[in-house]
Amino acid sequence: MTGKRSLFRRAAAVVSAGAAAVVLAACGGGDGAGGHDGHTAASAQAPAPAGQGQHNAADAAFAKGMIPHHRQAVEMADLAPSRARSAEVKKLAEDIRKAQDPEIKALSGWLTSWGEQVPAEGATDHSAHGTAGMMTAEQMDKLKSASGTAFDTAFMELMVEHHEGAVAMAKTEQAQGAFPGAKAMAEVIVTSQSAEIAQMNKLLGRS
Numbered sequence: 001m002t003g004k005r006s007l008f009r010r011a012a013a014v015v016s017a018g019a020a021a022v023v024l025a026a027c028g029g030g031d032g033a034g035g036h037d038g039h040t041a042a043s044a045q046a047p048a049p050a051g052q053g054q055h056n057a058a059d060a061a062f063a064k065g066m067i068p069h070h071r072q073a074v075e076m077a078d079l080a081p082s083r084a085r086s087a088e089v090k091k092l093a094e095d096i097r098k099a100q101d102p103e104i105k106a107l108s109g110w111l112t113s114w115g116e117q118v119p120a121e122g123a124t125d126h127s128a129h130g131t132a133g134m135m136t137a138e139q140m141d142k143l144k145s146a147s148g149t150a151f152d153t154a155f156m157e158l159m160v161e162h163h164e165g166a167v168a169m170a171k172t173e174q175a176q177g178a179f180p181g182a183k184a185m186a187e188v189i190v191t192s193q194s195a196e197i198a199q200m201n202k203l204l205g206r207s
Contacts, residue, residue, distance in 0.1 A: 055119055058176035060116050062186065063107040065131045067119045070100040070107075072134060077154065080146060083151040088203060093155070094194065099192065103185060110182065133165015134155055156200040163193040163200075 073096055100171030108118045135143075135158055146154050170186035177183050
């Protein structure tokens with residue numbers, strides 16, 4: 001649990017740094033030294049010479065894909081308190097919501113600061129945009145109708161697939177992105193969601 005708490009603290013630091021970057025970019029201070037310090041604190045791998053406003057098409061694609069992806073994960077997690085039987089599943093869902101809600105806000109802020117369009121709230125339409133790991137409308141409806149042990153199993157099976165999609169997207173951002181905050185967030189997503197995939201597979205008896 002200490003490792004997981006550390007991951008959440010790190011994720012919070014990345015999101016906080018991202019919010020600061022948005023403010024700096026909006027104020028025209030993206031190239032200031034203070035901005036560099038904020039991102040360097042969030043991620044030791046962030047290249048010092050990179051300006052806060054520096055981004056490329058991969059960064060924009062990452063943010064535009066991850067926002068609806070995270071929104072759907074939060075939608076799934078919100079079902080757990082009233083439907084899950086397992087305390088571990090309820091805790092996992094809570095952790096997912098707490099991690100991904102602030103990441104959605106940071107990603108949205110970055111897109112706005114870059115002059116890019118933030119995906120509309122209703123844009124989760126469950127796989128219509130082809131984002132990796134997204135649930136279909138039928139899968140979501142089935143999850144919403146389940147309860148108890150059946151919900152626990154369905155939730156974890158679907159969330160493993162969902163997380164695998166997020167990890168793949170994050171690895172693409174790590175390889176192709178330029179914006180330090182987005183690359184740092186991608187690193188957190190790979191680490192934390194890979195750990196949650198392992199946890200869910202263990203609970204499902206797959207390992």
